[in-house]
Every structure is written in C-alpha cells, then in structure tokens.
Amino acid sequence: MSTLDIVDDTTGVSLDRRALRRSLHRVGRRQRLLSLSLVAPLGAFTLVFFVIPILAFFVFSVANTEVPRGLPLTTEAIKEWQGDGLPPEGVFEALTSDLENAENRTAVIGAARRLNYDVAGFHGLMTKTVSGLSRGALEAGAPVESSPAPDGFSIFGNDTTPTESTTAKPQTPIERLTGIDARWSQERYWKAIERGTWPVTPLYLLTALDLRIGDEGSIERVSPDHRIYLTLIARTFGVSASVTLIALILGFPLALFIKRQPANRASLIMFLVLVPLWTSILVRTTAWLVLLQGEGLLNDLIVMLHLSETRLPLIHNRLGVLVAMVHICLPFMILPIYSVMKGIPPSYTRAAASLGAAPARVFFKVYLPLVFPGLAAGVLLVFIMCLGFYVTPALVGGPRDQMLSYFIAMAVNRDLNWGLASALSIILILIVALTLLVFKRFASATLAR
Amino acid sequence: MPLNRNQFVRFVNVHKAYDVNTLVVKDLNLDVANGEFLTLLGPSGSGKTTTLMMLAGFEEPTSGDIILDGRSINGIPAYKRGVGMVFQNYALFPHMTVGENLAFPLQARGMSRADQKTRILQALDMVKLSAFADRRPAQLSGGQQQRVALARALVFEPSLVLMDEPLGALDKQLRDHMQLEIKHLHQRIGVTVVYVTHDQTEALVMSDRVAVFNEGRIQQVAAPAEIYQNPQTDFVAQFIGENNRLEGRVAEISHNESTIVLKDGTTVRSGSVAGTTSGEKRILSVRPEAILVGSDAANLPNSFYGNVKEIVYLGDHVRLIIPFGGPEELSIKLTHRRAAAISVGDQVSFGWKPEECRALV
Numbered sequence: 074m075s076t077l078d079i080v081d082d083t084t085g086v087s088l089d090r091r092a093l094r095r096s097l098h099r100v101g102r103r104q105r106l107l108s109l110s111l112v113a114p115l116g117a118f119t120l121v122f123f124v125i126p127i128l129a130f131f132v133f134s135v136a137n138t139e140v141p142r143g144l145p146l147t148t149e150a151i152k153e154w155q156g157d158g159l160p161p162e163g164v165f166e167a168l169t170s171d172l173e174n175a176e177n178r179t180a181v182i183g184a185a186r187r188l189n190y191d192v193a194g195f196h197g198l199m200t201k202t203v204s205g206l207s208r209g210a211l212e213a214g215a216p217v218e219s220s221p222a223p224d225g226f227s228i229f230g231n232d233t234t235p236t237e238s239t240t241a242k243p244q245t246p247i248e249r250l251t252g253i254d255a256r257w258s259q260e261r262y263w264k265a266i267e268r269g270t271w272p273v274t275p276l277y278l279l280t281a282l283d284l285r286i287g288d289e290g291s292i293e294r295v296s297p298d299h300r301i302y303l304t305l306i307a308r309t310f311g312v313s314a315s316v317t318l319i320a321l322i323l324g325f326p327l328a329l330f331i332k333r334q335p336a337n338r339a340s341l342i343m344f345l346v347l348v349p350l351w352t353s354i355l356v357r358t359t360a361w362l363v364l365l366q367g368e369g370l371l372n373d374l375i376v377m378l379h380l381s382e383t384r385l386p387l388i389h390n391r392l393g394v395l396v397a398m399v400h401i402c403l404p405f406m407i408l409p410i411y412s413v414m415k416g417i418p419p420s421y422t423r424a425a426a427s428l429g430a431a432p433a434r435v436f437f438k439v440y441l442p443l444v445f446p447g448l449a450a451g452v453l454l455v456f457i458m459c460l461g462f463y464v465t466p467a468l469v470g471g472p473r474d475q476m477l478s479y480f481i482a483m484a485v486n487r488d489l490n491w492g493l494a495s496a497l498s499i500i501l502i503l504i505v506a507l508t509l510l511v512f513k514r515f516a517s518a519t520l521a522r
Numbered sequence: 523m524p525l526n527r528n529q530f531v532r533f534v535n536v537h538k539a540y541d542v543n544t545l546v547v548k549d550l551n552l553d554v555a556n557g558e559f560l561t562l563l564g565p566s567g568s569g570k571t572t573t574l575m576m577l578a579g580f581e582e583p584t585s586g587d588i589i590l591d592g593r594s595i596n597g598i599p600a601y602k603r604g605v606g607m608v609f610q611n612y613a614l615f616p617h618m619t620v621g622e623n624l625a626f627p628l629q630a631r632g633m634s635r636a637d638q639k640t641r642i643l644q645a646l647d648m649v650k651l652s653a654f655a656d657r658r659p660a661q662l663s664g665g666q667q668q669r670v671a672l673a674r675a676l677v678f679e680p681s682l683v684l685m686d687e688p689l690g691a692l693d694k695q696l697r698d699h700m701q702l703e704i705k706h707l708h709q710r711i712g713v714t715v716v717y718v719t720h721d722q723t724e725a726l727v728m729s730d731r732v733a734v735f736n737e738g739r740i741q742q743v744a745a746p747a748e749i750y751q752n753p754q755t756d757f758v759a760q761f762i763g764e765n766n767r768l769e770g771r772v773a774e775i776s777h778n779e780s781t782i783v784l785k786d787g788t789t790v791r792s793g794s795v796a797g798t799t800s801g802e803k804r805i806l807s808v809r810p811e812a813i814l815v816g817s818d819a820a821n822l823p824n825s826f827y828g829n830v831k832e833i834v835y836l837g838d839h840v841r842l843i844i845p846f847g848g849p850e851e852l853s854i855k856l857t858h859r860r861a862a863a864i865s866v867g868d869q870v871s872f873g874w875k876p877e878e879c880r881a882l883v
C-alpha cells in the first residue's frame with residue numbers, strides 16, 4: 074500500500090465520518106427540540122409561577138428602597154455623617170426639605186412606615202414632624218384654620234396630637250426639628266435613617282429571627298416581650314412534626330390492613346380513604362368546627378353520656394388543630410405507603426419466614442426496609458404540606474396555634490410589610506430545603522446500610 | 523432419621539380449597555423419599571404451587587395430613603419448619619448484600635458470627651460466587667441471583683428444600699445449564715428436593731421421580747423414563763414429549779395385546795391395556811420417533827400406507843405429516859438421510875410395534 078493511498082483513504086474516511094457526525098447531530102437536535110417543546114409549557118409555567126416569585130421573595134426580603142425614594146435629599150446628605158453624635162446641620166436641613174415636599178408625600182409615608190419597622194414610634198415621629206413643619210409654614214404665612222394631620226397621614230395618625238406652637242419660629246433646621254419633637258436630638262433615629270439608605274437591609278431577616286440592630290450597631294435579640302418569630306418557627310415545626318408523626322402512627326397500620334384485604338375490599342377502603350380529597354380543605358375544616366365546638370356534636374354526646382360535667386374545650390386550641398390537620402393529611406400518608414406495599418411481592422416475607430425468621434424479625438428486618446421508601450415519601454409529603462398550613466389553624470386554632478403562613482398572610486394583608494412576609498417565606502423555604510437535605514442523607518444512609 | 527427412608531415427606535389425603543367452589547388440590551397422596559429429587563410437573567393452574575405452599579407452611583390443607591420426618595406439620599408456622607425455599611423471582615432481599623442475605627437464616631438461628639462466616643463462604647463457594655459476597659442482588663445477573671437464592675436456601679442445611687419454578691425467569695441456554703448444576707448440587711449434598719415446574723424437559727432432566735399434576739390431581743408418579751415410555755393416562759402421554767393421538771374403540775383383547783378400531787375402520791394392535799373391556803372408547807398414543815418408515819415398517823404387525831401431506835424441516839430432523847385413521851394425522855420423526863428420498867405426495871409405508879403404542883383412557 075502506498076503512502077498516497079493511505080492519505081486518500083484516511084481523508085475519505087474522515088470526510089464520511091464528519092458527514093455522519095453532522096447528520097447524527099441534526100437528528101439528535103431535532104429530537105432534543107421535540108422533547109424540549111413538550112415540556113416548554115411546564116417550563117414556562119414553573120418559571121412564571123414558581124421560580125420568579127421565589128426570586129422575588131429573596132429580593133423583597135432585603136429590598137431597601139423606601140427611604141431613598143421618600144427622603145432623597147436626606148439620603149444624599151447623610152452620607153457625610155460618620156455616625157458619631159448627631160449628624161451635621163446639612164442633614165437636618167435636607168430632612169426638613171424632604172418632609173416639606175408635598176409632591177412626594179406618598180413616598181414619604183412609605184419611608185415613615187419603613188423606618189417604623191426599624192425603630193418603633195418612628196411613624197408617629199414623622200407624622201408629627203410633617204404636620205409640625207406645615208403648621209410652622211402656615212403660621213409663617215397667611216393664618217388659616219389649623220388643619221389636622223397632613224394628607225395621607227390621617228389613616229395612620231394615632232399619635233398625631235399637634236404640639237402647641239407657642240414659641241416663635243426657630244431659625245436653624247436643628248432647632249426647628251428638635252423643637253417639634255425632642256426625639257430628633259437622639260442619635261438612634263438618625264442611625265435608623267442611615268440604615269434606611271443602605272443598598273440592602275438585613276432588617277426583615279433579622280426581625281424574622283427576633284433579632285435587631287441595636288443602638289451600638291451590633292446585632293442583638295429583641296426585648297423578650299417582642300420575641301414572637303422564633304417561637305412561631307418552633308411551633309410551625311413542632312405542629313408539623315406532631316401531625317406527621319400522628320399521621321404515620323395512624324396511617325401505617327391502616328395501609329397494612331388495607332394491603333391484607335382481598336382486592337375488591339381493598340379498593341373500596343382505598344376509595345373511602347380518598348373521598349375526603351373530593352371536598353375542599355375549608356369544608357373539611359368547617360366540619361370539624363361543627364363537630365368539636367363547645368355547642369358541637371361531640372360535646373353534646375359527651376354531656377349526654379355524662380362523661381364530663383362541663384363541655385370540653387376541643388377546639389380553638391392545639392387539640393383542634395392537630396385533629397383537623399391529621400384528618401386532612403392522612404390520605405397523603407396512606408397513599409404512598411400503600412402503593413409501595415402493594416408493589417412488594419409476598420415472596421419476600423415468605424422467603425424470610427422460610428429462612429427461619431419469626432414474624433417480628435420478618436417485619437423489622439425485611440418488610441420495614443422494603444416499605445421504607447413509601448414511609449419516607451409519606452412523611453416528607455405530609456411534613457412539607459403541614460409547614461404551609463394556613464386555613465385550618467386559622468379556623469380551628471387559638472391565638473397560640475397559628476403557624477408561619479398566618480403571619481406571612483398578616484404581614485401582606487394587614488401590615489403591607491412585603492419585606493417581612495418575604496423573609497418569613499424564605500425561612501419556610503429554608504426549613505423545607507433543610508428537611509429534604511436531612512431526609513436525603515438519612516435515606517441514602519439507611520439504604521446503604 | 524425417619525423410620526422409613528421412603529416416607530420422609532408424606533401427603534395423606536390432602537385436599538385444598540381457596541373458596542367453596544373449587545378444590546385446587548384433590549385427594550393428594552404422595553410420598554417423598556429422603557434424599558430424593560421429586561418434581562411436581564403440570565400445566566399452569568394445576569395446583570403445584572399450592573401443594574408446595576402447604577408443605578412450606580404458607581397455606582394450610584383444608585383436610586388431610588402433611589407429615590415431615592414422621593411428624594405431622596399441620597398448623598406449624600413456616601418459620602418453625604426448617605424447610606428451605608427458592609422462589610421464582612428469587613426473593614433476594616434487595617436492601618442486603620449477598621453475604622447479608624445468606625447470613626439472614628443463620629442470624630435467625632442465633633449462630634455465632636464466626637460460624638456464620640464459614641457457612642456463608644462454604645455456601646457461596648458451592649455456587650461459585652465467592653467473590654460476590656459484598657454485591658447487592660441488583661448488581662448480579664439473573665443466573666447469579668438464582669445461584670444466590672439457591673445458596674441462601676441451603677446455607678442453613680435444611681433437610682428439605684422446595685423450589686417453585688426457580689429457572690422460569692432465565693433464558694433457555696442458562697436454564698439448561700442451571701438444570702444440570704442444580705442436579706449435580708443435589709447429588710453432591712443429598713438434600714431432599716421438591717421441585718415445581720411446568721417444563722417437561724426440565725422435569726425429565728433433573729428428577730429422580732416426577733409427579734404429573736392435572737387439575738389438582740396426581741396423574742402418575744414415576745421415574746422420568748417410566749413417565750415418558752409408559753404413560754398411564756392420555757394426559758400424561760400428551761403432556762410429556764410429543765405424541766400422536768388416535769381415537770378408537772377396543773375390538774379384541776388378548777392377554778397382553780388388544781386390537782383397536784379407529785374411526786375409519788383401520789385396525790391397530792396395541793400393547794398394555796389395563797382393565798379394558800370390549801367396545802370401550804380409547805385413545806391410542808404413539809410417539810413420533812416410534813414410527814418406522816419404508817422397508818423397516820413392512821414386516822411389523824402394525825403396517826400401513828399413506829400419502830405424505832407435508833414435510834416439516836426442524837433442523838436436526840424432519841417430520842412427515844401423514845393423514846391416518848380418519849380425521850387424524852400422524853407426525854413421524856425422520857432423520858435427514860431417511861427423508862431424502864421422500865417428497866410431498868409420495869405414498870410411503872409406515873408402521874410401529876404394538877408395544878410402542880398404548881390405548882389410554
């Protein structure tokens with residue numbers, strides 16, 4: 074074979090191969106595009122309704138735009154301040170101008186609300202100052218009937234008692250502000266404004282963990298009577314864990330029982346297990362309300378049978394929450410356990426018995442490990458579902474039984490505090506992620522054993 | 523040691539019903555000798571598994587006794603019977619390694635760790651899987667899993683091992699191989715085996731004796747050669763090996779032969795007819811390889827002529843299909859050399875010895 078031949082040969086082969094690769098790639102790309110187009114709607118849905126909201130939570134939970142928007146001049150001026158003692162006079166002047174700017178009133182209200190999250194009473198201080206400044210301006214100009222709180226503040230104004238302006242109008246901005254309210258001579262209010270000008274704020278995340286930035290700038294726990302969120306997180310975790318445990322204790326034997334029934338009876342029982350899912354959670358919760366309340370059916374029965382002299386407090390407490398939540402979650406525990414059990418051929422337990430294992434050994438050494446994936450799925454499903462429960466604790470629980478979701482909803486609906494709502498949501502997401510992580514570890518460790 | 527070596531396992535008048543409508547096992551009387559390899563052979567649904575499950579302790583007989591080593595085991599739970607069992611899907615515990623699977627029966631017996639280890643190594647060695655102790659069942663091939671299941675059923679040295687279609691999930695080649703391997707294992711360790719299969723070849727290859735089941739009843743219990751050459755019922759003849767069936771009536775009976783008249787009036791002489799009376803309907807059974815063709819057939823007591831309807835090529839041999847005895851056809855097994863001169867439509871002479879055919883019920 075000559076050298077020329079080899080070269081010809083190889084080029085021939087390599088040409089073919091290149092063409093082949095190209096056509097393979099073309100075919101592969103068509104298939105990839107096809108399969109991608111099948112999941113595209115789901116992908117879009119997930120992006121719009123899941124990924125983006127979660128990202129938004131992360132953004133909202135640290136967003137810090139209210140103060141720069143409401144107090145633009147102050148934001149600029151306070152950069153000069155080193156943070157020791159009171160800020161320079163220019164800052165006072167900037168704040169005065171910001172508060173006197175009637176066109177920016179809505180944004181000022183926003184800034185006041187934001188600062189109030191940081192230092193309690195700041196909203197009142199701002200309200201008082203704005204009305205004080207405008208009164209001062211009015212007294213300086215044409216005398217008009219004294220107006221109450223300026224526009225927009227009236228809905229919040231709970232401590233807008235106008236100060237008697239008996240003295241003559243002070244000359245310096247410092248005197249004007251401290252004259253309206255002496256709190257302007259306290260460093261902590263200015264520090265709060267300064268923190269409000271940061272690009273991002275840890276305020277909401279700290280609040281969600283019962284922490285705050287103290288007057289010295291260090292992170293500290295909030296005063297004991299303001300600590301609610303850690304208890305709340307612990308309670309959410311605890312209630313979810315209890316419900317999961319009870320559902321497991323009730324659900325596992327039931328799944329075992331159903332599995333041992335003849336096929337047609339098993340499907341009937343399974344049908345009964347799933348029937349509650351046909352009605353909404355709200356309806357089922359209300360049904361428990363009817364059953365368990367003081368004048369409810371169960372209490373009627375208890376009194377009728379003389380089991381108790383007084384009507385028992387069965388609802389608006391932890392007991393009611395647990396009963397209703399277990400009821401709602403039970404199908405989600407039974408379903409995965411039962412379906413895994415159904416997939417286990419009887420030959421495994423029979424083999425174990427034929428090898429000389431007594432029933433208890435068969436159960437713990439063979440059956441339980443085989444059902445474990447179902448147990449894990451049920452526990453995970455129910456636990457994560459419970460973490461997000463809202464309506465049920467709200468209806469059948471007392472004030473001390475409300476879970477994280479309730480406070481998230483309250484932050485959004487009542488307080489319009491999206492930052493805190495987002496921070497609490499993130500904590501919820503973190504608990505879920507942590508649970509999944511622990512479970513994955515645990516599951517792989519158990520299976521690898 | 524049992525009092526009688528031939529009665530290590532006994533089924534005495536055993537009946538079994540799952541519901542009131544059907545008896546799945548009917549009046550079963552069967553003895554299994556110590557060290558014997560007995561196969562329950564029958565079509566699907568004939569009650570083989572049920573019989574095995576009663577012996578293993580997973581089902582209770584509706585009536586009758588099962589006696590193991592001289593003791594009635596009715597009502598004794600499976601885990602106290604000490605009977606090894608191999609399942610069709612192997613039932614290896616997926617969450618344990620091969621070694622742990624084998625340790626399971628030993629742990630249940632409270633054996634010391636050191637003893638367990640030697641036993642496990644021995645058992646794995648026996649099935650040639652010593653290197654696989656740390657693998658999980660899912661990491662093994664079907665044949666290897668099969669061997670692990672075998673080792674697990676034997677590792678605690680039971681005196682009786684039950685196997686329910688253990689080779690059913692393997693491909694043909696591996697199955698043929700495992701048949702011999704299990705047979706040799708049995709010969710080496712001398713354990714009593716009750717084996718269930720619906721594959722007649724498997725039964726013939728492996729067993730000391732075969733019990734043929736049909737619809738919950740034992741048709742015949744005998745050694746493989748006896749079952750094949752001397753089937754006692756039409757079902758056994760039909761189920762095991764290939765068979766030509768010819769319907770007819772008994773005409774004459776002599777002391778060990780009888781004459782059967784087929785539907786078209788052809789008379790055939792047949793051997794060994796037990797308790798026949800004249801005029802009775804019988805089914806003649808002739809194996810395809812028992813029929814001779816050409817000059818060999820000319821001098822036989824049963825000698826006929828017929829036209830070849832079809833020649834079927836089967837690799838190592840061919841089949842001649844010849845219409846015979848009315849509506850029926852005969853299938854005749856021929857070597858290539860003998861078939862070379864024959865083509866479709868030819869008239870050929872064929873026949874068989876009377877003792878090669880039986881008139882069965």
Ligand SMILES: Nc1ncnc2c1ncn2[C@@H]1O[C@H](COP(=O)(O)OP(=O)(O)O)[C@@H](O)[C@H]1O
Pocket residue numbers: 540541546564565566567568569570571572573
């Ligand atoms: N657990 C059971 N419940 C009801 N009927 C059964 C059960 N097991 C087997 N049968 C019935 O008993 C008959 C014999 O079954 P089986 O012993 O499994 O036969 P084989 O193993 O010979 O195929 C079949 O008709 C089957 O449907």
Ligand SMILES: [Mg+2]
Pocket residue numbers: 567570571572
């Ligand atoms: Mg079977």
